[in-house]
Amino acid sequence: MIRKIVFSAVVLVAIGFLVYWQQGGQNEAAKTGEVHFAPTHQKVVDEMLAMARVGPEDVIYDLGCGDGRIVITAAQRWGTRGVGIDIDPRLVRLSQRNAVRAKVENLVSFYEADLFATDLSEATVAALYLLPELNLRLRPKLLREMRPGSRVVSHSWDMGDWTADEARLSTPYWNEWVPGDEPKRSPLFMWVIPANVSGVWRWSEGKDGGIKELRISQRFQKGQGVISAPTGEMPVLVEITGNRLRVTTQEKNAAKTRKTLYEGTAEGDVIEGTAMVNNGAIEEGFPWRASRTPHTRMDLENKTPSQRKEK
Ligand SMILES: C[S@@+](CC[C@H](N)C(=O)[O-])C[C@H]1O[C@@H](n2cnc3c(N)ncnc32)[C@H](O)[C@@H]1O
Structure with a gap:
């Protein structure tokens, strides 16, 4: 009789536990995103961080952080501050435990959130392992x-069509999660966020202070320019790396070629830097300060006037 009672009690507790676990599991499963957890191999994590040139001054965000390994590795190696975002609360808790185990919990934070609703303005590096359509x-x-x-x-x-500034395959590794006989190599991509320098820029130049005008159209980090010159308009080469800008012009008249290299830093509607003129015989430099007509700035993706967000 006692045996029967004990057996029934054990069965009831087991059923209760199963129901509780299943409900909890269902609630949490409802919070998983469109891409499920698959960890980046540690070797690949190291290569991603090297590719992004992560250092102590950075703040790295892993958007869909899984077990937290990317931000934890950056914190361990360079003392980098990091934030991991995951939609799955179980993975957020796992990341927090992993950070404590790695003794970097003072440097990293993990939040249960939708990455699309997360403010990224503090991040100097964003790490992704998602899906093409989510990217x-x-x-x-x-x-x-x-x-x-x-x-x-x-x-x-x-x-x-936002081409990467750097793209390559990782060095080979064996994937412990999906056993196979072939070592795997993961494609890796890195982009530098370009300043938006699209629009019409003007500055005065030369002894007579003549006004020059440069029109830049830009898609992602690729720019094309047209500059006004005494001889008319001419196309110019525009190179954009982060907030650094290089504009190279070449004017030909009679037997002479006059090349000018403008180099500067863009901050809002102002570029400040230097210009270097070379006409074959002499080379001279002077300061360069250009201002943009604000409403001429376009969206980097759609070529429509941009809804700018000042930082
Ligand atoms: C392929 S795993 C990558 C994990 C980690 N970044 C790594 O490389 O090891 C993708 C992660 O993104 C999370 N995720 C999917 N959609 C999300 C969303 N909308 N917001 C936040 N996290 C999301 C998943 O829960 C999963 O942990």
Whole structure:
């Protein structure tokens, strides 16, 4: 009789536990995102961090952080501050435990949140291991919220027609999660957030203070320019790296070629830097300060007037 009672009690407790566990599991499963947890191999984590040139001054965000390994590794290696965001609360708790185990809990924080609703303005590096369509959906947000010069590094997936500044395969590794006989190599991509320098820029130049005008159209980090010159308009080469800008012009008249290299830092509607003129015989430099007509700034993706967000 006693045996029967004990057996029934054990069965009841087991059923109760199963029901409780299943309900909890269902609630939490409802919070998983469109891409499920698969950890980046530690070797690949190291290569992603090297590619993004992560250092002690950075703040790294892992958008969909899984077990937290990317921000934890950066904190361990360089003392980098990090934030991990995951939609799955169980992974957020796992990341927090892993950070304590790695003794970096003072440097890293993990939050249960939707990465699309997370403010990225503090991040100088964003790490991604998502899906192609999620990268594309995230693209305008990265370009809008991260400061020029910040880096985005992605495991496996690119960003469509926003070509990477650096792309390569990782060194081979054995994937302990999906056993196979072939070593794997993961595609890795890195982008530098470009300043938005699109629009019409003007400055005065030369002894007579003549006004020069440069029109830049820009898609992501690629720029094309047209500059006004005494001889008319001419196309110029525009190179954009973060908030650094290089504009190279070449004017030909009679037997002479006059080349000018403008180099500067863009901050809002102002570029400040230097210009170097070379006409074959002499080379001279002078300060360069250009201002943009604000409403001429365009969106980096759509070529429509941009809804700017001042930082
Ligand atoms: C492939 S795992 C990558 C984990 C980690 N970044 C790594 O490389 O080891 C993708 C992670 O993104 C999370 N995730 C999916 N959609 C999300 C969303 N909308 N917001 C936040 N996290 C999301 C998943 O829960 C999962 O942990």
